[in-house]
Amino acid sequence: MNATDDWYDVSRVVDGTYGIDECDKYGMYLVEGSSRAVLLDTGVGVGALRGLVDDLVETPVTVVLTHTHWDHIGAASQFDEVVVSPVELPGDGRISVDSISDEFAHRPREFARQWLADDNAFPDDVDPDEYTVEAFEAAPAPMADGLPLGDRTLEFHHLPGHSPGHLGVLDPETRVLYGGDIVHVDHGLYVLFEGSSLDAYLESVATLRDWRDDGRFDVLVTSHNEPLAGSELSLLDDLLDGLHEIADGEREYEVVETTWGRAHSYRVGTSNVLTKPTV
Numbered sequence: 001m002n003a004t005d006d007w008y009d010v011s012r013v014v015d016g017t018y019g020i021d022e023c024d025k026y027g028m029y030l031v032e033g034s035s036r037a038v039l040l041d042t043g044v045g046v047g048a049l050r051g052l053v054d055d056l057v058e059t060p061v062t063v064v065l066t067h068t069h070w071d072h073i074g075a076a077s078q079f080d081e082v083v084v085s086p087v088e089l090p091g092d093g094r095i096s097v098d099s100i101s102d103e104f105a106h107r108p109r110e111f112a113r114q115w116l117a118d119d120n121a122f123p124d125d126v127d128p129d130e131y132t133v134e135a136f137e138a139a140p141a142p143m144a145d146g147l148p149l150g151d152r153t154l155e156f157h158h159l160p161g162h163s164p165g166h167l168g169v170l171d172p173e174t175r176v177l178y179g180g181d182i183v184h185v186d187h188g189l190y191v192l193f194e195g196s197s198l199d200a201y202l203e204s205v206a207t208l209r210d211w212r213d214d215g216r217f218d219v220l221v222t223s224h225n226e227p228l229a230g231s232e233l234s235l236l237d238d239l240l241d242g243l244h245e246i247a248d249g250e251r252e253y254e255v256v257e258t259t260w261g262r263a264h265s266y267r268v269g270t271s272n273v274l275t276k277p278t279v
């Protein structure tokens with residue numbers, strides 16, 4: 001198995017836009033404009049993502065990180081130009097697996113151990129014992145101006161809550177909104193990390209609901225699910241209702257144990273919203 005097209009699954013979302021999947025779980029998107037391409041997120045970083053991307057597009061590539069959790073920054077060190085929300089950029093411009101919080105430092109090791117225990121392999125030329133998420137230099141995303149691709153400009157928006165500087169990236173041409181970890185279907189919505197905020201998350205989901213109603217996007221793509229469109233976007237209404245009830249203390253929850261300690265788990269639609277227990 002090679003570390004490029006064998007390791008990653010590539011699919012077409014719309015013309016000039018590719019979905020790239022690592023391990024059937026960690027999604028990235030490559031958006032090609034006439035003079036620049038943007039790669040949204042970089043997975044867990046086992047494969048040779050740069051090689052794959054260079055085969056798919058002709059133009060220079062800017063990596064945009066929706067946020068700096070470990071499973072979005074994995075292969076960022078392979079690229080020359082990486083931008084991220086100023087909120088998640090350390091003073092020295094250097095991002096590592098623990099720069100936002102040390103809660104994620106153990107995740108690459110755990111992932112590798114579990115992946116192999118589940119009878120999967122690494123690419124032939126990648127030694128699982130050597131696998132790590134390498135630190136890299138990044139620059140602040142051009143929040144006000146957006147990022148010109150030649151034929152159009154991608155817009156950046158802050159959608160915090162899951163992480164403090166979580167970005168949404170809107171392609172006004174294809175009307176696709178790249179939402180990172182803003183929603184998950186059928187698995188946990190984590191609002192329990194250092195820098196997570198339920199109030200901020202509620203505001204972000206309300207913003208998405210308004211943009212949907214205003215017709216600013218037709219498709220919401222996220223990092224760990226298939227793209228959502230049409231009636232599927234009604235999940236934003238259920239989620240917003242649920243978040244209001246959680247914020248008001250009116251929603252039932254279960255106490256569960258997670259990798260990150262004890263949490264309150266609220267069933268909302270098909271997902272569980274996970275928060276830190278309030279003390």
Ligand SMILES: [Zn+2]
Pocket residue numbers: 067069162163181
């Ligand atoms: Zn995340």
